[in-house]
Amino acid sequence: MITRIDLRGRSLSRRDLLEVLPRAEVDVEHAAEVVAPILAAVRERGAAELRDLAERFDGVRPVHLRVPPDVVQAAVGALDPRVRAALEETISRVRRVHAAQVPADFTVDVAPGAQVRQRWIPVRRVGLYVPGGLAVYPSSVIMNVVAAQAAGVGSLVVASPPQKDEGGLPDPVVLATCALLGVDEVYAVGGAQAVAMLAFGAAGTDEVDGETLCEPVDVVTGPGNVYVAAAKRLVRGVVGIDAEAGPTEIAVLADGTADAVHVAADLVSQAEHDPLAAAVLVTPSVELAGAVESKLVDLVGATRHRERVTTALGGPQSAIVLVDDLEAGLEVVNAYGAEHLEVQTVDAAAVAERVTSAGAIFVGAFSPVSLGDYMAGSNHVLPTGGCAHFASGLGVHSFLRAVQVVEYDADALRAVADRIVALADAEGLPAHGEAVQARL
Template sequence: MRTTDLRGRELSRSDLLQLVPRAALSADVAVEQVRPLVAAVAAHGEIALREQARDFDGVSGHALRVPAAAITESLEACPPEVSAALTELIERLRRGSAAQVPASQETTLSDGAVIRQRWQPVSRVGLYAPGGKAAYPSSVIMNAVAAQVAGVPSLALASPAQRDNAGLPHPAVLWAAALCGIDEVYAIGGAGAIAAFAHGVPEIDLEPVDVVTGPGNVFVAAAKRVVSGLVGIDSEAGTTEILVIADDSADPRFVAADLISQAEHDEAAASVLVTDSAAFAERVQAEIASRAPRTRHAERVATALSGPQSAVILVDSIDVAIRVSNAYGPEHLEIQTRDDELTLAGITDAGAIFMGGYTPVSLGDYLAGSNHVLPTGGTARFAAGLGAHTFLRPQQIVSYDRHSLAIAEAPLLALAGAEGLPAHGEAVSARFEEETA
């Protein structure tokens, strides 16, 4: 991993935004590459999806909609220990997601003047699960359970067709779908899947959705940006990121292992360490040099850790490390310092935060009970991770009786007159014309 030394420098927020490491290919560039793919699906539906499956997944002639029987029958091949682990994940996530559903509230402004606020789920959601370098049954569950807890009545799932699974999505994706009770599954991947959800594909009975969610590579994130506005999106959850704030009280073995764990996702994955100790940074680098070659995806890890998106950043203090982290807006932030709570107090921008040496990001990827679909590419500075709240819309329900409206009439007429909209006031006065006469 390359080292960026920021010690002894006075850096503004603008400076930090320019200096933090980022992937060479951003969603801005990818948008122009995926826009024609999205447009093709919107215009040509199934034909475009089949062309994209041939070109990007190497699959032809497969069923784009997965037969319901194939979903349920997939569980026969699921190892019992994996089935038990997925079931445990579902249970933990249901409990964690339930806390994200706000209670309805009622506010009484005066006798007969009431505002109720309710949280209404969207009607239909498209869930995306990646299927490139790894299978992600956990991502299926993260998406599906959050939507189900929110009360979404209609769920559709898409994941890329696999050449070695007869054109079906990865078996593990089907296991998760079966365990979550999802029977509408499509063997569609990448930008085409996002476009299909947004525009619908009548030829395969895929109705448009209201919200598209789920992680993916930079091209999936870019496709979400293209369709945003036509449908809602969760966030631009692209290639994974981890940033670790650590001082010399942390265990370099833990930090090294965590940086490697996220690097194995993808060659473009970002692993960043921010520390105020050059000696500690050297120990972490030594641990990485020892551990990385021995992991299963050593080549992928080496590419990710040596890329422009990964770095060890040296700073003068943990206070500066906090500023660097907030400018970066990491998807996953780990804090391993002498006073983790004090460090946390300064953090404003992160997708999810993992506190202490015994809370690795990989716990959040699977069994923490939190959701692992999180904003990437700096979007955590203004976007939130996936949760039940993603699928809920606050709606205010206003109820006034005649007496309470009469109380509001005079100030309302004054405001309507000030804004040059007299008919607004007349709509209120009309309700009292009979009384006035």
């Protein structure tokens, strides 16, 4: 079901590790060729093209592209009370964590009369994409919306695919979650075409009530399939994006003290997202590896999405990696840079402190990735495909710009004028120095 990669007794460089470790094979460049005409058509034809694409890809032609606000609000009343309570608790916890992320402005007095201030300014308008293919993700609504709201973004729009079974509306729990968060601008638009609508806006009017459709945003965020990732790549520069999110990943660094049932259950939990989902166990314990393999057989046979899970666990992106010791295991997980990394070892907190590349780290036996997916308070929109080596997960910072404000008086400028002129002359840009001298 899941392959083994035995690295014991081998001394591998970072480059060697990157070559042997499992990774999902995703061809974003090919997907970009497929979606480029879609983006162009949406940009040219606007709302009319969005309706045609919904009929083509989603099997339904939405009566409304923009979901009427009263329909969004009404979805709350239809929520299962247990689901509503879970959503409200998640919102509360995610708000608390993201409120703490807001950076402070600062002022530095460089010299008498010379001051530099830094302000954090939110972007004007944000488009948040919520997938709706193999699963629907009200939790992603929370992660995206709360981070943007904590940053102070004034205008938020959510796009999620129309569901054939819902008469062309997005999933009702997604709509209800938008309402709980105070978002009433919601569009029944999915896939690459949603990214195009958010980036370029959609000309035209709604067939039913004549309401003008989506205005362009400044930043597009949210997970999606390879075509959504490709679309985000193509609009980067027109708008900001969070990342080109790929298939989900879990890596577990575990020693012989870990519970094989816990480890196997966590691998299955992420594998149920997608046939391309990656599940990786890194361990020095042959006994644990064998026990996990055995438990996987039982758990996969009993899970609802066993076909999808079997494909993911048996794919080239998943493996059990045997290493000599935890030191070697740390080298492996730092080279891998997983979206989600669990540490289930003796003194797990100390081991976790030595992790340098992971989208999020889950410490100990009682901090499973599923907790972070829903209710830990952290954000579950995280870098995939090794991007954790240089990128962060979604957060307040994703929607803020740092702007420096410079204010010098005449005496402060005079004090550095000669040095500015010297540097300007050294760079062969004398007009820079002359612009200073003109003031003095």
